[in-house]
Amino acid sequence: MTVDDYVSLFIDANLRWEAVGNIFAVAGRSLMATLVNDALLDDGLTTRESLLSQISEAINLCLSLCNHVSCSNELLVSLQVNDVMLKTLQFGDSSYQAWRRLADLSATLYYTGIHQQPSLERESESDPAFLTQWKRGCFAAAFYVDKCLATFFGRPPLLNYRHCNLTLPLDLSDDVLVADAASFAESVGDLNADGWNNRGQVHRSSLARIRMLLAIFRAQVLEITAARYDDSVSPRAYQVLEEARVTWERCPDILRYDRYDHDACVEHASHADMFTIVSAYLDYLHSRFLLLQYLGRQADENNWALLGTARQIVATIVKTITYRMSLIDMSRDYSWIRYAISTGIMSSTSRAPGAVDRALTN
Template identity: 25%
Template structure:
């Protein structure tokens, strides 16, 4: 080391990253061990004059007026990106939002630094206060640790790979214990110490840029967001996973009550807000936190919540900020293999969620496939993503599969992500017709879209096809549940298409009745198997309202039409008795699928009451018309009467129902088209 890199007392000078982070440096050149361990090789450098007082230099720079017309001496055409080929870099950088396109980012411009500094000074006390509350929630760390482990035991579609979350959790627990910030007080509680200093460190780390290199393993990657680099999004992710796990049925008797869930939710929301405010660039943990927070709020507030809808848009913004939609621009080869696959899975999951909200609630989609070139994730288990052997990694990448699917017949988190993305593309096309500015419908194109969707579904590997008999097979109930959810999503695409085609006909399109019957039967089977299925009880109400309710409305309307006008019968493959039975079961399930404290409970109760009234009216009408003498078949046999005559209709006035309440309902946007706050408790449709 040159003498210029020594201090006045002849001691060796630390590199700039270690000096700014106030951590020990081993002074190795060209890269010290600390920067190598944290993945900051590109930032490791030694100041040529370590005795220089940076504070006075910055003060002099701030006193110089900034001229926006000043020409950068290093500004060349090459820097604009028009000339030559970009130089390879060992690290990937996210898109910059601090400069105009094709103009080099002037991060050191005094005008912007002064504005940022002024803003940070005003917000600093508020941020530190929020961080203090977030850190204090670490007193539940033993419970959080247990819940996070349970989450991955029972969830087959986890977005963040288990190895990454467990590594983050282990590093956080060990480092905070070793540093003396937390101390184990009991089996379920810890004490937190020196909160102010820890909050200052987290604030500084979160405000720093995280650099990722292609040679990182999972431990080095996690170290960027833990240890001395502990960031608020890391804590927020752990809190959110714990909150989601606590909402699942198998943990209802074990969680610390609603107070614990409320605190975890507050920490999740606050961590996400702070991470977005402080981080100079979006990070992968921020996107993971945003996705998990969206799922958590959807369970707590319902899919129709405006807050949930906002979170969908914010998640899309985070994806674009990190460039996950453009692999051609931000090469996946510049980051570790496990992270590249995780990013692909993250993008396709967010894309599918966006399409669900677009098609169910008639809202414009935020993420378009036309503006994305992200590849589907490989259909391999998450554990295989962390293969440390280059030979094993090459074998995984080059393993021949059928259209990208694994040949072993197993279902992985990537399997479900791939399925949903494929269906999401058809949902996007459907949304183009739903959210159109004109009322004209091209029936030919809609039927062609339905045919393409059906052909794609039929070409899937056999082990991915839903079988109604799976519930009584040896297949895991959790896997059956996921198969059914994907199948419902597939049916719903056809439902939306045939519903639009139905608008052009005076009578109901037969295909709409057939797909409605399939949707209703699938929902009923799912609910009947709830006691064998590991799922969130708050998940089913949304499925009932998205898939079960619209299909029941279509079928009850068809039954009523058939009774009033026998010339309009149901399709031959649909039995009235089966439809009535499934609708009756759905009514009962809607009443009990959610608790009074859940947001969707009011929707489910109102839907159950409306369908029950209409079903009772249909049965009353059928009973009245059944004894007619002309209701005889050609063979001389009387038409079979309804099998529900044993029902008590002595209170028939109670079951009278105004059909306009459901006839005027827009099936695709029913959630936002009725008002539950009515004096008489009856559906009030707009």
């Protein structure tokens, strides 16, 4: 099956509500990144809020119609992923609307079996490569959002990593994914042993891969910190810390904020990519911080590693202030980095007298 063959299954005479809903959901996410005084909204007939309300209602209707049909597929998963992203922007990460839709998405992933996508060596011949990679990308997005919300609001993850095949999407461009089988196989052969491209390029799948990797470690961190402490916990925690460090070191330099300098960030990465790269580094540091904090509280471990990690987080957040967007309104995202993460770090480290001062001056 080619991409054109697949697309023909849900357009024109075969138009499906999942496809219509995806269009509305993507439009809604784009609208949230549009300035309120943008020329597109300067007709005096509507506001961003009213237009967003109409888009949300249209998405709800599409999802309702899909539920009546009771047919779950990867197109519905894509719609639900985009809808969850929109709900977090529209109502906030802590909102019931976002959490409920994430629960619906998790149920669909389990029902369709997308949580158990086969590894590259065992891929089903019935699914073309582009479809397999799309499913992996959808699962990676859902898995990442699930671990983010579980972390910040103390909720149990809805997607249990022990019940999922955590195969990462390949680091390939969209053009390669929709190319013929020979071109796809050639591009796969050019990837390194870890599945990253060797050309120093940042693809959409590159960002999905690194987020998925970090979400896997975050899932292990949440499992450890939620368990009752005993003598077996500390070795397991240090094992996860070391695995995370080794994995991070093996990530491509172009995706590692700690390998960038300010000029390189501005010159070589788009604004949207730069935000993802910064947030990925903060995710890595945050996972380390959570484990070290847990060990410090439960096992009276040395706090200097914890304070050093806190210092790195705060320093990175301060630097992101200089990356405020001039072309796209992503101030909401940068504010989330500055206030959500830094507040947690400062409140945790401030329990020790003078700890923050020492951490920031070292």
